[in-house]
Amino acid sequence: MRTDSLLTVSNVSKHFGGVVAVNGVTFKLKKGEVIGIIGPNGSGKTTLVNIITGFIRPDKGKIFFKGKDITGCPPYTITDMGIARTFQMIRPFYQLPAYKNLIPSLFSPRVRRLVGGKYGDRDAVAMDILEEVGFERDSSVPYKDARNLPHGYLKRLELGRCIALRPEVIILDELFSGMSIAEVTSTVPIIEKLRDEGIAIVMIEHRLLELFQITGHVLVLNFGRKIAEGTPEEVMNAPEVKEAYLGSEDVAKEEIGC
Amino acid sequence: MTKRKERIDRGIKVRSDGIYALNSYREILYLAFPRLLPVVGLLAVVPFFSLYWQEVIASTAIYALLAVSWELLYMTGLISLGQSLFYGVGAYIAGALNASWGFPIYLTVPIATVGGGLLCALMLLPVLRLRGIYFAMVTLVLPLMFSRLVEATRILGGTNGLTGIDSFPNHWISFCLIQIALLVAFFGFRRLEGSDYGLVIKGINDNDRAIMSSGINIYWYKTQVLFLAGAVGCFAGAYGAHHDMFAGMPGFALDYSILPIAAAAVGGMGSFAGPLLGAFILVPLSEILRALGALRIVFYGLFLVFAVVGLPEGLFHFIRRKYEQIERWVEVDK
Numbered sequence A: 001m002r003t004d005s006l007l008t009v010s011n012v013s014k015h016f017g018g019v020v021a022v023n024g025v026t027f028k029l030k031k032g033e034v035i036g037i038i039g040p041n042g043s044g045k046t047t048l049v050n051i052i053t054g055f056i057r058p059d060k061g062k063i064f065f066k067g068k069d070i071t072g073c074p075p076y077t078i079t080d081m082g083i084a085r086t087f088q089m090i091r092p093f094y095q096l097p098a099y100k101n102l103i104p105s106l107f108s109p110r111v112r113r114l115v116g117g118k119y120g121d122r123d124a125v126a127m128d129i130l131e132e133v134g135f136e137r138d139s140s141v142p143y144k145d146a147r148n149l150p151h152g153y154l155k156r157l158e159l160g161r162c163i164a165l166r167p168e169v170i171i172l173d174e175l176f177s178g179m180s181i182a183e184v185t186s187t188v189p190i191i192e193k194l195r196d197e198g199i200a201i202v203m204i205e206h207r208l209l210e211l212f213q214i215t216g217h218v219l220v221l222n223f224g225r226k227i228a229e230g231t232p233e234e235v236m237n238a239p240e241v242k243e244a245y246l247g248s249e250d251v252a253k254e255e256i257g258c
Numbered sequence B: 001m002t003k004r005k006e007r008i009d010r011g012i013k014v015r016s017d018g019i020y021a022l023n024s025y026r027e028i029l030y031l032a033f034p035r036l037l038p039v040v041g042l043l044a045v046v047p048f049f050s051l052y053w054q055e056v057i058a059s060t061a062i063y064a065l066l067a068v069s070w071e072l073l074y075m076t077g078l079i080s081l082g083q084s085l086f087y088g089v090g091a092y093i094a095g096a097l098n099a100s101w102g103f104p105i106y107l108t109v110p111i112a113t114v115g116g117g118l119l120c121a122l123m124l125l126p127v128l129r130l131r132g133i134y135f136a137m138v139t140l141v142l143p144l145m146f147s148r149l150v151e152a153t154r155i156l157g158g159t160n161g162l163t164g165i166d167s168f169p170n171h172w173i174s175f176c177l178i179q180i181a182l183l184v185a186f187f188g189f190r191r192l193e194g195s196d197y198g199l200v201i202k203g204i205n206d207n208d209r210a211i212m213s214s215g216i217n218i219y220w221y222k223t224q225v226l227f228l229a230g231a232v233g234c235f236a237g238a239y240g241a242h243h244d245m246f247a248g249m250p251g252f253a254l255d256y257s258i259l260p261i262a263a264a265a266v267g268g269m270g271s272f273a274g275p276l277l278g279a280f281i282l283v284p285l286s287e288i289l290r291a292l293g294a295l296r297i298v299f300y301g302l303f304l305v306f307a308v309v310g311l312p313e314g315l316f317h318f319i320r321r322k323y324e325q326i327e328r329w330v331e332v333d334k
């Protein structure tokens, strides 16, 4: 039952004081599949990511990766197994040049294991990855300190950090927020390429247009509960979803943002 | 018309960090001079000092070792208020092995260094998850606990300490050992800092979440850092035990904890050269001030206050800026 899915989230719940942030969420992610997760602000999306990646221990429920129970494992173990994530609240190494921000990932036991001991030149590999996520190689941008980079670059730096880990699953927590339209447009093909390479992706996103371009499998959270799952049409026509977004119409319009 | 200070980097062409394109002997000299200064100073100049001042420099080197050890922990985000733990553990291990079991010096010092480093790392392992002031509190308490333990149980010579420890065969061996050890620790740590390993440990300090999300076990790295810092501190203690032919409760005294921090504050935190420089100012200064008798601590304290208030960035960073940048006043229009 669990064998065909790469990542299984099974009936996971978490409350903070009186707030139920995540409430009995279940879903499965197959190899090479992209799942979009949408929902109003505060619906528990980031908390769900934190639970999967080991930053928060769930009150109830289990997470399985490749059939192994990883619930309660520390973040570095989970990353080491092959689940990489971006942070919605980015915190790069501000005083380091952009390409140096990838060094910890390239230095990690996982990558060293995968490349068989030695990386010739980590800096060179970092430059290649930065180019992949849209840093202009021949410009000064990859050498600039992270604190001097625009927000859109920092978001893509987060993506680069994930790619550097050669993961099997990537979880993107609102990668597109804070990016310009042009940046979003140029980032979509990068994600599609990762998908086509067989990396499974969980994509939390408010930009529905681009999300639906990348994936036909969406699930909707509201107040921590999964209220719908299916294709974009199925999901957007579900009465619960309409109600959830209607409940806070202004926010909904802003969030759908297209 | 107002004036503004303009700073210009001196003309070394830097391609990317760490790779210099050296064009002339002048530039090589420019880069080599600050690096050669401690080597030449310690190994070629100090030997011409009087015996008394050589001894002062040797004891300065002990504090300098504790100070660079402190800086390594600080870089990783571990604030240590108990460097004397390392000194005391190193001194007692070397002392006990030598005085009680007759191990020769060439075994006691390495065993105390490595074994002491391991022991200190193990002792601090349970509190590695604590951050900031909580970790600091534990480091402060541990050496105090140890000295009370020795006092109460009368193990390891009790309040009398361990005496009859072998001294080094002669003054020059002793002198060279401590100076070379200091240079090895200093340049070794600097090298570590500049490597990818150093980038990771500094990353643990300012962004441990991102380091964990890179699949790196931050607790394992902190343990390694504790071992390295502990080993350097324990070496200082082992050396001290043989040098003084004594290991006892004073090894856990606050001096060994406070002076390294004061050295880092005066010299400048964030680099290994800062604490080193700080130690080489504070320890000799305290010797010079001996002439003042009872007022010594007052002047010492005043110096500390003025140094830290006057140059909050630390002396090393100040000198470095002056060395690497040309400053001039330029006029700017309102």
Ligand SMILES: Nc1ncnc2c1ncn2[C@@H]1O[C@H](COP(=O)(O)OP(=O)(O)O)[C@@H](O)[C@H]1O
Binding pocket: A016, A019, A020, A021, A039, A040, A041, A042, A043, A044, A045, A046, A047, A048
């Ligand atoms: N560390 C925390 N402590 C207390 N409450 C939290 C914490 N993290 C999230 N929450 C609460 O849990 C709910 C879900 O938050 P979050 O997962 O960030 O939502 P989303 O990412 O969907 O916007 C919110 O009500 C939020 O206030």
Ligand SMILES: [Mg+2]
Binding pocket: A045, A046, A047, A088
């Ligand atoms: Mg969120």
